[in-house]
Amino acid sequence: xxxxxxxxxxxxxxxxxxxxxxxxxxxxxxxxLSAVFIKPKVAPSEVIPIPIHPRDAFYSAHVSDTAGxxxxxxxxxxxxAPALGQPWRIIEPSFSSNWQGVVALSSQIIVLAGNEGLIxxxxxxxxxxxxxxxxxxxxxxxxxxxxxxxxxxxxLWALAEFGNVLRSQDQGKNWQALRPKSDIxxxxxxxxxxxxxxxxx
Numbered sequence: 001x002x003x004x005x006x007x008x009x010x011x012x013x014x015x016x017x018x019x020x021x022x023x024x025x026x027x028x029x030x031x032x033l034s035a036v037f038i039k040p041k042v043a044p045s046e047v048i049p050i051p052i053h054p055r056d057a058f059y060s061a062h063v064s065d066t067a068g069x070x071x072x073x074x075x076x077x078x079x080x081a082p083a084l085g086q087p088w089r090i091i092e093p094s095f096s097s098n099w100q101g102v103v104a105l106s107s108q109i110i111v112l113a114g115n116e117g118l119i120x121x122x123x124x125x126x127x128x129x130x131x132x133x134x135x136x137x138x139x140x141x142x143x144x145x146x147x148x149x150x151x152x153x154x155x156l157w158a159l160a161e162f163g164n165v166l167r168s169q170d171q172g173k174n175w176q177a178l179r180p181k182s183d184i185x186x187x188x189x190x191x192x193x194x195x196x197x198x199x200x201x
Contacts, residue, residue, distance in 0.1 A: 051079050051088035060101045060148065067104035072112060074098045080126065091126035101148025103156060103172075111172035113158050117143030121172050137166060137177045151191045159186040165198065 058073035069081045076096040079088045097114030104110050110122040112129075117138040120129045134143070138160060147159040156168040158175070163182035166175045186200035 072099035072102035094129045100145045113145035113148040
């Protein structure tokens with residue numbers, strides 16, 4: 001009688017022991033099934049580029065009451081702001097260079113001068129760009145621009161390696177050389193009412 005009374009308890013104990021042993025396996029199987037049939041949806045976070053990075057190197061600045069503030073520099077860097085102290089906006093020219101000069105003739109017409117004789121223009125505030133032909137003036141050996149400035153009369157002046165001095169009288173669309181090439185490095189140009197002064201090495 002005593003052995004018969006303990007049989008149900010023994011069966012329940014074996015059943016409980018078996019379930020306890022199988023429980024971790026059931027949990028792992030459930031996780032595997034969840035990984036197969038349940039696909040989590042992860043929305044990628046938007047990466048907003050920083051207008052001014054600590055490693056940026058700016059080579060030229062232009063400030064105008066009508067065109068705002070423009071900074072140009074290494075690695076195709078070009079940023080603008082409506083005025084000093086206002087938030088910066090990144091502009092991405094379609095032609096890449098280390099920009100040595102930037103002039104904003106208006107809020108829409110922007111001219112950039114960089115390495116390898118590259119001059120580009122925008123007539124829509126930097127949304128699109130066009131390349132200006134300078135191959136008739138510069139060669140691959142003397143084509144790095146060093147300075148780009150606007151004279152009081154509106155003409156654009158560009159200084160390049162080996163004594164190159166270029167001028168544009170049509171907002172940067174066409175350029176002409178004003179002096180023969182020479183072993184001189186011009187670094188800057190300034191204007192007065194009666195004369196133009198170019199300084200260099």
